[in-house]
Amino acid sequence: MSTIEHVEEGANDRSLIKAIEDEVAIYKERNAESLARYERACRVLPGGSTRATLYYPPFPVVIERGENNFLFDADGHKYLNFVGEYTAGLYGHNEEMLRDILSEIGKRGLMLSGPNIYEEKLADIICTRFQSISKVRFCNSGTEANLLALALARNATRKETALVFKGAYHGGFLTFGASGAPLNVPMKALIGAYNDVEGTRALIEKNKDELGAIIVEPMMGSGGCIAGDPVFLEMLRTAASEHDIVLIFDEVMTSRLSPGGLQEKLGIEPDLTSLGKYIGGGFSCGALGGRDELMSMFDLRRENGLSHAGTFNNNIASMIGGSIGLGKYFTGEACVSLNARGDKLRERLNEIAKEANTPVQVTGIGSVMNPHLGLETIKSPDDINHPNLQLFRMLMHLHMMNRGFYVASRGLITLNLKSTDDDIEAFEREFENFLQIYGAALCGE
Ligand SMILES: Cc1ncc(COP(=O)(O)O)c(C=O)c1O
Incomplete structure (x- = not known):
């Protein structure tokens, strides 16, 4: 329109x-x-x-x-x-916060061409706050975090299809609204109805051998701020565990709703969580975190470790912004x-x-x-x-x-x-x- x-x-x-x-x-x-x-x-x-x-x-x-x-x-x-x-x-x-960040960037400089201390710091804060996250990979946007989550799930399960929900927005290339999405990445997706417990359970059971991932927001944000029914989300957790499916909570938007994300408030632990938006303290940032066993697939010390590259993945501005933002300003309190x-x-x-x-x-x-x-x-x-x-x-x-x-x-x-x-x-x-x-x-x- x-x-x-x-x-x-x-x-x-x-x-x-x-x-x-x-x-x-x-x-x-x-x-x-x-x-x-x-x-x-x-x-x-x-x-x-x-x-x-x-x-x-x-x-x-x-x-x-x-x-x-x-x-x-x-x-x-x-x-x-x-x-x-x-x-x-x-x-x-927040001028004070901006000064804190800029002063730290000023001391370190940009484009350091190597690992920096702030990526570990920000990862540590995230792992401490989010119960289901034991390791993190950074990227540059929420869209990218979700693409990474889906790719990881595909590699972990060797199953190609993802269950998504009608009306969900998981990024510029992962849009499942009514009006079609010509820019979406090509992917095999089944589309379920959000909060439909029985219909979704049946869909999962029917397609369990092809389904490698379920991606869901615990509250649909762009879809209209629709809270996920705990019974529905709990059912997704159980069905995913039963059928070797990776449950991804897209908490790009909702992670700010409780100190450990909306998952903490719900008491449900996904396998993977995607983060973004405020997570870099105002600088562009995305993050994917989750269970050690899944995240360690990115460990290049392993044979066949997944090579996840990205020039700006650990850019120091976002890493400093996120560490100062979460560490000093967006505390649990x-x-x-x-x-x-x-x-x-x-x-x-x-x-x-x-x-x-x-x-x-x-x-x-x-x-x-x-x-x-x-x-x-x-x-x-x-x-x-x-x-x-x-x-x-x-x-x-x-x-x-x-x-x-x-x-x-x-x-x-x-x-x-x-x-x-x-x-x-x-x-x-x-x-x-x-x-x-x-x-x-x-x-x-
Ligand atoms: C739930 C959710 N996932 C993913 C994204 C995409 O994040 P980004 O715009 O940083 O790519 C958004 C952005 O609005 C979002 O709300």
């Missing part, structure tokens, strides 16, 4: 469309400089962008800088940041406190929606959440299907952006370590205002 015209074609709700048109007019008027820069960017970047997530209609605002929990755009607007770089911006814009505040915010937003009598619910866990239109229980992305969903998302996005709240166009809301109680309360008030203005239209009146 790239323009308001596309939305209009399929929708029949005039009052919502009129509201969006009004908000688009305000948005365009406010963001003339961003539009000019966007048009210039279109000359040299296809569609003016180099990252699909950051495109939204009518055009994205250009961000000039960040400070604490604020972002400043090219037209001089100041936003409270509730995108938090799609969960990677966990630390907020900070993690618990941030997620408790997120739970409170989500509960409050749901109360506000209920008090306003609107069919809106907010799903998620801790500091990561997503509002939806429709009140049915959401167990899988197929349940996010209200006919006016796109209109709701677009309207809420534009409304919040026009009032100084930076939110993701698909609705994702995250807290970061720089989010203050005042920021959160301001967000709650604007959400209430949004529902008061558009509640009737959202109810189809």
Whole structure:
């Protein structure tokens, strides 16, 4: 969906469309400089962008800088940041942390052409925090960590097929949404239904001889912040163990929800865990960790050790960023406190929606959440299907952006370590205002 015209074609709700048109007019008027820069960017970047997530209609605002929990755009607007770089911006814009990292990088230099002390340090922190991880390999993104996980599982089991779930996002080349994914890596995949215990168990049993991996997020993040049912995840654990299948938890997004990842909160140990986003302290980073027996397949001292290469795998900026970030700033205590505040915010937003009598619910866990239109229980992305969903998302996005709240166009809301109680309360008030203005239209009146 790239323009308001596309939305209009399929929708029949005039009052919502009129509201969006009004908000688009305000948005365009406010963001003339961003539009000019966007048009210039279109000359040299296809569609003016180099990252699909950051495109939204009518055009994205250009961000000039960040400070604490604020972002400043090219037209001089100041936003409270509730995108938090799609969960990677966990630390907020923390000058002290940046100074710590840069000072350490300054002492060491870049591009050291050999192992450095910080890769061991960061690996040690990760192994200490995540119970199921006894060894780690680093790479440069969450996508890469998942590709590595699937390749390792294939080599370990000598079975080619992976079980994935409909609507899951495991990276730019591992997307299993409804709209097809022409850029996906070629792979043999079976597609199951998230949280469907019996259906998935049957699928696994029927295909156990071909299945080498199950990859799953313990909470579907991009899929809409849908919590995994512990019974479902437990079933995957049992079935994987029974049938020599490697269970991969993609915790690129969810690992921030508890000090030892969401797996710790669930009490379920996967064989492999992929990490990314905030794990490099704001620098690009991915990591794959897991059971010794699997991870040791990368040990080149062994005969037939798997050769996992990558120029920037141990780049010192990410290794320092991650060690300082996890070691000093995102401590276990900070993690618990941030997620408790997120739970409170989500509960409050749901109360506000209920008090306003609107069919809106907010799903998620801790500091990561997503509002939806429709009140049915959401167990899988197929349940996010209200006919006016796109209109709701677009309207809420534009409304919040026009009032100084930076939110993701698909609705994702995250807290970061720089989010203050005042920021959160301001967000709650604007959400209430949004529902008061558009509640009737959202109810189809
Ligand atoms: C669950 C999950 N896995 C993998 C990825 C891919 O990570 P990256 O964008 O670093 O490649 C993402 C990114 O949004 C994600 O949310």
